[in-house]
Amino acid sequence: MRKDTPKHQGLRNQLVEVLREKGVNNEAVLTAISKVPRHLYMDSSFEQYAYRDQAFPIRANQTISQPYTVAVQSDLLGVSEGDKVLEIGTGSGYQAAVLCEMGVKVFTVERQKELFDHTSVLLQQLGYKPTAKFGDGYKGMPTFAPFDGIVVTAAAPEIPKALLAQLKVGGRLVIPVGAVDAVQTMYCITRKSEKQFSRAVHGDFRFVPMLSDKE
Template sequence: MKDTNKHQGLRNQLVKQLEDKGITDKNVLEAISKVPRHLFLDSSFENFAYQDKAFPIGADQTISQPFTVAFQTQLLDIKKGDKVLEIGTGSGYQTAVLCLLGASVYTIERQNKLFKKAQLLLPKLGYNPKKFVFGDGYKGLPDAAPFDNIIVTAGAPFIPQPLMAQLKIGGRLVIPVGENEQIMTLLVRKNEKQFEKQEFGDFKFVPLLENKN
């Protein structure tokens, strides 16, 4: 599959929709306008790739709705050069958006099939995360901590302690929390022990899986 002027036109329409839904961060909108979402989906979904919908990507996982990607990314408030931990690489679409924003991205995926696919696809499209990890997102990546930002792209029943511990002071953790439906939650680390918590309404994600191996 190629990326064509037609695809660019559809992306521009998508960005307009996201603005209408309340996304205001120009950098995030610009990144969404550049990432060829259709290349992260099975070719049978190509004609639907720029609808504001989630789609299956195999292994019982989905590529998040563009609004959700934009909303979470906007909450992260990424500055160029920020060290970002992504829990749940999935298709790699969110990873690509983070890379375009100039972040140094460390990304973890526990589904081997998706991990291998994203590891091949992202560099091929010119997106180069700092590190790909096959492992358990609940544990984060202590060896590379602390992080400026942490984003979790699956529904977690609770906020994992290791992720909170791996956040820099002043850092932001964006995570959907809940069992069947999730509340988008932002934690900002104020000091060693204190976090400020904000909640941003209901979302629906596939569950964050623990590594049972």
């Protein structure tokens, strides 16, 4: 197991300052990012770049998200300690770890078996204990619904109705929507009542595609 050193902590502190300069001011999110050893979620060949504000390749042709993207999505969720959050796309495990550090109860779904097997073990080794499931993110985790927040870490062509149904009233769905071969628009959708939802747009991002059981 690779180590987390004082040098890594110093690099994390520098990353937090970069995120502040980019407009991230949620202290709970920034504190969580300062604690999560991002280099341990990446291939060792990329370790020297781990605290740059960039996305990098990981297993199964996926990516570890740019820290700014993780910070924005975590902030938009608007959750507090003890809330339940569903993550669609466990990926490297980095986003799940940040949410765990924020004190929320994390439920996470991963479609890629190779990633699921690796990341489930890694998160446990690093002391994080989300409820992890191998399966189709479009279906969510109805057994554990409703959720205070749902975050989707891959590009969806449309907003999955199953995920909207699993939101608590007052809860938020944070999801990048758009064509896979272009930039996507980040939506934050709030459930106002059983049948009413409001949506807000929060800029353009670029994600890998969200996979279903058909792919």
